[in-house]
Amino acid sequence: MAKEKHVTETPATQLLKKMGIPYEGHPYDYVEHGGALESARQLGVNPHHVAKTLIMEDERARPLIVIMHGDCEVSTKNLARQIGVKKVEPCKPEVAQRHSGYMVGGTSPFATRKKMPVWMEASLLELPVIYLNGGRRGLLISLAPQVLMDVLNASAVNVALEKH
Secondary structure, eight states, X not given: OOOOOGGGOOHHHHHHXXXXXXXXXXXXXXXXXXXXXXXXXXXXXXXXXXXXXXXXXXXXXXXXXXXXXXXXXXXXXXXXXXXXXXXXXXXXXXXHHHHHSSOTTSOOSSSOSSOOOEEEEGGGGGSSOEEEEOSSTTEEEEEOTHHHHHHHOOEEEOOEEEOO
């Protein structure tokens, strides 16, 4: 009786299982500061199909989640304009960890410690499958991007900047 290794269980994967949402786990060797590009390279997937989960905050230090293509940056100016706040900036790693309950480099948008609004780059919805963090360093999960809209009540934004 083959049993899945317990290490793949995270609050994110437990939530998806409980909700009956199909996903696939993709373990890889975590590399410090490797990010979405490194995980895409190891898994042999297009970095544009890997979605990074970013914890940011507005000018009143209210946290929010941004889901962005692994090979793009977030235009914080455009994001602030589109969501109706003065400014948006990334949280410091220890603050992001406090809000999400996940270690930076392993942040999943699912089952976060604190409920936060989720903003998702609209062009991710055009992909049949996206890869995003499964809730620990070294684990991506693949699923339909619409799941984020449905489960997390995410809102679509157009804030992607190509990395140069």
